Amino acid sequence: MNPDASTIAAGAPIEVDLSPVAEGQDIKVFWRGKPIYISHRTKKQIDEARAVPVASLPDPQSDEARVKSGHDQWLVVIGICTHLGCIPIAHEGNYDGFFCPCHGSQYDSSGRIRQGPAPANLAVPPYTFVSDTKIQIG
Amino acid sequence: MSGPSDYQPSNPALQWIERRLPIMGLVHSSFVVYPTPRNLNYWWTFGAILSFMLGMQILTGVILAMHYTPHADLAFKSVELLVRDVNYGWLLRNMHACGASMFFFAVYVHMLRGLYYGSYKEPREVLWILGVIIYLLMMATGFMGYVLPWGQMSFWGATVITNLFSAIPYVGESIVTLLWGGYSVGNPTLNRFFSLHYLLPFLIAGVVVLHVWALHVAGQNNPDGVEPKSEKDTVPFTPHATIKDGFGVACFLLLYAWFIFYMPNYLGDADNYIPANPGVTPPHIVPEWYYLPFYAILRSIPNKLAGVIGMFSAIIILCFLPWLDAAKTRSSKYRPLAKQFFWIFVAVCILLGYLGAQPPEGIYVIAGRVLTVCYFAYFLIVLPLLSRIEKPRPVPNSISEAILAKSGKAVASIAVALVAAGALFVGTLQDARAEGDLKPPSNKWSFSGPFGKFDRGSLQRGLKVYKEVCSNCHSLNYIAFRNLADAGGPGYSVAQAAAFAADYKIKDGPNDAGDMFERPGRTADYFPSPFANEQAAAAANGGKAPPDLSLITKARSYERGFPQFIFDFFTQFQEQGPNYVDAILQGFEEKPPEGVTVPEGTYYNKYFPGHAIKMPKPLSDGQVTYDDGSPATVAQYAHDVTTFLMWTAEPHMEARKRLGFQVFIFLIIFAFLMYFTKKKVWADSH
Ligand code: FES
Numbered sequence: 001m002n003p004d005a006s007t008i009a010a011g012a013p014i015e016v017d018l019s020p021v022a023e024g025q026d027i028k029v030f031w032r033g034k035p036i037y038i039s040h041r042t043k044k045q046i047d048e049a050r051a052v053p054v055a056s057l058p059d060p061q062s063d064e065a066r067v068k069s070g071h072d073q074w075l076v077v078i079g080i081c082t083h084l085g086c087i088p089i090a091h092e093g094n095y096d097g098f099f100c101p102c103h104g105s106q107y108d109s110s111g112r113i114r115q116g117p118a119p120a121n122l123a124v125p126p127y128t129f130v131s132d133t134k135i136q137i138g
Numbered sequence: 139m140s141g142p143s144d145y146q147p148s149n150p151a152l153q154w155i156e157r158r159l160p161i162m163g164l165v166h167s168s169f170v171v172y173p174t175p176r177n178l179n180y181w182w183t184f185g186a187i188l189s190f191m192l193g194m195q196i197l198t199g200v201i202l203a204m205h206y207t208p209h210a211d212l213a214f215k216s217v218e219l220l221v222r223d224v225n226y227g228w229l230l231r232n233m234h235a236c237g238a239s240m241f242f243f244a245v246y247v248h249m250l251r252g253l254y255y256g257s258y259k260e261p262r263e264v265l266w267i268l269g270v271i272i273y274l275l276m277m278a279t280g281f282m283g284y285v286l287p288w289g290q291m292s293f294w295g296a297t298v299i300t301n302l303f304s305a306i307p308y309v310g311e312s313i314v315t316l317l318w319g320g321y322s323v324g325n326p327t328l329n330r331f332f333s334l335h336y337l338l339p340f341l342i343a344g345v346v347v348l349h350v351w352a353l354h355v356a357g358q359n360n361p362d363g364v365e366p367k368s369e370k371d372t373v374p375f376t377p378h379a380t381i382k383d384g385f386g387v388a389c390f391l392l393l394y395a396w397f398i399f400y401m402p403n404y405l406g407d408a409d410n411y412i413p414a415n416p417g418v419t420p421p422h423i424v425p426e427w428y429y430l431p432f433y434a435i436l437r438s439i440p441n442k443l444a445g446v447i448g449m450f451s452a453i454i455i456l457c458f459l460p461w462l463d464a465a466k467t468r469s470s471k472y473r474p475l476a477k478q479f480f481w482i483f484v485a486v487c488i489l490l491g492y493l494g495a496q497p498p499e500g501i502y503v504i505a506g507r508v509l510t511v512c513y514f515a516y517f518l519i520v521l522p523l524l525s526r527i528e529k530p531r532p533v534p535n536s537i538s539e540a541i542l543a544k545s546g547k548a549v550a551s552i553a554v555a556l557v558a559a560g561a562l563f564v565g566t567l568q569d570a571r572a573e574g575d576l577k578p579p580s581n582k583w584s585f586s587g588p589f590g591k592f593d594r595g596s597l598q599r600g601l602k603v604y605k606e607v608c609s610n611c612h613s614l615n616y617i618a619f620r621n622l623a624d625a626g627g628p629g630y631s632v633a634q635a636a637a638f639a640a641d642y643k644i645k646d647g648p649n650d651a652g653d654m655f656e657r658p659g660r661t662a663d664y665f666p667s668p669f670a671n672e673q674a675a676a677a678a679n680g681g682k683a684p685p686d687l688s689l690i691t692k693a694r695s696y697e698r699g700f701p702q703f704i705f706d707f708f709t710q711f712q713e714q715g716p717n718y719v720d721a722i723l724q725g726f727e728e729k730p731p732e733g734v735t736v737p738e739g740t741y742y743n744k745y746f747p748g749h750a751i752k753m754p755k756p757l758s759d760g761q762v763t764y765d766d767g768s769p770a771t772v773a774q775y776a777h778d779v780t781t782f783l784m785w786t787a788e789p790h791m792e793a794r795k796r797l798g799f800q801v802f803i804f805l806i807i808f809a810f811l812m813y814f815t816k817k818k819v820w821a822d823s824h
């Protein structure tokens with residue numbers, strides 16, 4: 001009952017052009033049936049994400065470890081709440097990040113869990129920068 | 139099923155069979171001469187009711203499956219077409235969907251009865267555990283069935299519930315992938331759920347056979363909890379129990395029919411009339427009512443793994459009940475303390491159910507935690523403790539003695555007191571909640587109530603408003619031109635519908651040259667949508683496609699709140715959708731109130747949740763001319779188009795209510811006949 005060959009094939013990597021995404025905006029693309037949020041973060045959002053002491057977080061992870069260095073303004077996360085799989089809403093909640101409407105989990109501007117029942121940070125999908133304005137997910 | 143029978147059929151052909159397969163003897167000994175305790179009350183008829191419901195669900199389900207398409211792109215539509223086009227499809231679907239709720243309602247009564255009268259105690263432990271297994275299978279079946287219509291709640295319910303398994307350490311993620319057959323809930327998931335939803339009921343039927351077998355070996359428990367000792371304590375199953383069960387089923391059918399014909403959507407969620415959309419989670423996900431207590435337990439534990447464990451153990455704990463409660467006395471009738479705690483437990487379950495439907499914030503979370511502790515405390519502390527400290531009243535020596543010394547009816551008063559206390563508690567909770575948004579006013583609709591009918595004039599005017607205004611942006615995908623001439627609709631003739639259709643240009647093809655072409659509409663065509671596809675619709679409307687209107691009056695709703703929703707059950711109030719649509723059309727305000735700003739590209743609407751709606755004010759006075767002299771005002775337009783949209787959402791409503799009335803007359807007469815027959819049969823047994 002595991003995924004069949006065509007499902008796996010449809011899950012091949014995709015390329016996303018980032019040039020139309022202005023600062024402070026984000027886009028949602030689908031990869032393997034999952035929504036991927038790509039946010040072009042503002043300076044303020046990055047600073048906020050880096051100002052919190054990592055040890056105080058429920059799932060400690062530094063912002064630097066969640067983005068690609070040199071492309072710090074881009075946050076790429078799988079938009080699936082780590083609690084029970086709803087899609088969090090971007091730009092909502094108290095942490096300038098994401099808010100899950102299902103059971104009230106809140107994520108910060110680095111996609112890290114800050115409050116609510118979710119146990120872990122929003123997952124970062126495997127991706128690489130093909131050029132400065134293009135990434136490949138998968 | 140209890141030992142060899144000496145039954146001998148008189149017909150030689152039957153004798154021939156009987157000697158080779160003693161099936162009639164089996165039936166005879168299990169359902170005819172089988173001795174049942176003479177003091178059983180009506181709570182014992184729920185066993186028969188449940189068997190009846192299982193049969194009903196399988197029967198309607200098999201027929202529904204003949205018309206259903208298990209594919210992510212087609213499932214929603216196939217369910218809608220099944221309701222609209224299949225002969226009595228609406229009836230089948232209502233019977234099956236409401237049937238699930240009724241099935242669970244009956245199973246809860248059945249379980250609580252077992253709990254109250256100690257039916258799980260020695261020698262009936264295996265019987266009880268088989269029952270818990272049936273209940274678990276029912277939950278799985280019900281959940282997968284709810285996924286099949288592939289609406290928003292189906293999809294997101296499936297997502298949330300399958301993700302429960304991801305809490306299992308190490309293997310969780312792979313289990314979830316296995317359930318999905320992909321990387322997220324999608325078409326493979328729907329297919330396997332369909333397959334399992336078809337399979338499990340037959341497994342249930344199999345376990346039911348074991349359950350009945352175990353029952354007939356151990357014998358039925360009874361309200362006094364003493365085993366039958368002599369002939370005097372029992373009556374033969376047929377006709378005594380059969381006719382009593384028949385009467386029970388007839389009464390239950392009355393309740394069932396109330397839902398099927400008058401309140402089919404009362405227990406469902408409006409969001410499930412919106413097709414599944416993997417990109418948007420509904421703001422408030424609630425499971426079906428019968429899972430709510432467990433959902434409340436899940437949410438009140440702030441840790442994911444612990445929450446999942448808590449939820450499952452709330453059910454599994456039932457298996458250990460025979461050993462948790464070691465009291466010698468079976469029936470709570472003779473256990474003064476156990477009786478009180480039982481009713482408290484019932485109240486806890488109902489309150490948990492209520493909390494499961496509320497948003498997880500503030501006071502609800504705290505109340506949920508308290509009640510979760512109460513739930514487990516009942517099994518782990520109260521019952522074991524009671525069996526040690528409680529002094530039960532003396533039980534009668536035999537059933538016939540118990541019948542002679544009918545005890546008082548204190549039980550009912552306790553129940554009433556507790557329910558009242560519970561209601562008060564809930565009432566205060568309601569007050570604690572911050573005042574929400576403005577509720578749409580309740581309008582008068584010609585189609586409300588048990589004899590409601592559509593106002594033909596209003597339908598025709600509404601169609602005109604739709605055609606001239608709404609149809610510029612909104613599609614009406616499930617309505618064909620032929621429907622305009624259907625009975626219970628706007629009342630056009632077939633010729634009028636054909637003429638109406640001919641006004642439209644329909645895209646058809648490809649022709650022999652391989653090209654698409656346009657032709658005038660025919661009655662078999664559906665209303666064309668204003669945009670080529672969803673993306674085009676979204677692009678032309680500021681990023682969000684205007685929703686299809688066929689089902690809009692069923693897909694929108696608002697909270698009626700406690701205790702209103704209870705009254706609604708009796709008054710058959712079903713008009714949240716029309717009230718909402720009507721209110722939205724009239725709720726636009728030029729200027730948002732002081733201090734409120736709406737984002738650019740949106741408009742202020744006082745009834746829209748969040749108040750910023752993307753649709754500009756669609757209607758203004760005098761915009762559509764009516765030829766029948768009705769006032770050309772926004773209020774009238776809104777009323778007419780809403781009536782029209784109620785018809786598009788439920789074209790067979792008049793047939794539903796008409797048939798409902800007939801069925802009710804029949805059932806009431808039937809129930810009376812059953813009652814008097816039962817009286818007669820039991821006349822010399824009391
Ligand atoms: S799914 Fe996001 S909080 Fe539960």
